Each structure stands twice: as structure tokens, then as C-alpha cells.
Amino acid sequence: MPDETLGAAVDKLTATIASRGSASPGDSYTAKLLAGGPEACARKFGEEAIEAIVEAVRGDKERLADEAADVIYHLLVLLAAADTPPAAVASALARRRGMSGLEEKARR
Template sequence: MTLAHLAATIQARKSASPDSSWTAKLLAKGPEKCAEKFGEEAIEAIIEAVKGDRDKLIAEAADVLYHLLVMLAARDITLSDVEAELTRREGTSGIAEKAAR
């Protein structure tokens, strides 16, 4: 599954019943809960990265990407919006980009 396909599925679930979809249930709880869940998954990924368990890190990274897309959807931000920002930054040094903030 590509990130674009996952993002489209999440968008479609915005109108689903929270009783029938985990994604719809998360979105119904609001952006704050979606952000909290993203944070939990990010911490779990960090723990697996430190431990060095490749398979567990891959699984947690998938959870992080899913929950990031849910969090963005909760604030009506699309994957295309994020991709546009990455394109804007392309060719810019990370050091220069941070200095411009």
C-alpha cells in the first residue's frame, strides 16, 4: 500500500461510522486525540529504534505513518499539502532552512 492510497482510505473513512471504522473512531474523538495517538506511536518507534529490533521498528514506523496521516486528516491537511512543502524545500540545505525559520 502506498502512502497516497493510505491517505485516500483515511479521507474516505472521515464520513464512516465510528462504530465501523477505527479511523473514523479516532477522527470522531478530535484532532487532540489524534495527535496524542500519533505521539504514543512515535515514542514506541523511538523505543524500538534504540533497542535495534528491525522488525518491530518497521511495524512501529508503519503505525507512525498511519497515525500521522490520521492526525493531518483531523486538521484537513492532505498528504499532497505535505508533499508540496517537501517539494518547496527540495534543494535547500537543512541548515539554511532552519536558519530561515
């Protein structure tokens, strides 16, 4: 098992997604997803999220980790399709740091 942080893995995956965005949809799964636009990417993200939920409820930690990896990949593809850089998500998380979830929800 690689000794890599989630942040480092996400950074590498983000770069890979960006590099494959200009590939032919026939040659790259990522390019195929991006060609479908935000709507298609959102639908696939939702499917993967449901699969992760199922594995969490079943209690299968290995399968949950696999499905969570799919969720993260598909979220990053969705962000790319919606022209929203992961840095925007990092900024949103930074703004919320130190704030309770209840307080954050009340501010929306």
C-alpha cells in the same frame, strides 16, 4: 512482501482514511480517531512516535518497520483531522529540496 513504494502505499492509505472518515466510529477505527478531533489524533500520533523511537533504540528493524507504519498511518489521520491534505506536506518537502537542513531551519 509486497513490492510497493512508500509513496504508493501512502497514497492508498490516504484514500482509505478519506473513505472511512464518514463511517460510524463504532465500525471503523479510523472514524473513531477522527471523531476525537485533532487533539486526540495528535495524542495517538505521539504515542506511536514514541513506540517507534523505542524500537529504533533497541535495534529491532522488523519492529521498527511495524511501528513506523503505525506512525505514518497516525500522521495521515492527524492531517485529515486537521484538514491538511498530504499534498500540502509534499509541497513543503518540495520547497526544501536541495536546501541544507541548517539553511531550512534558519529560514523559519
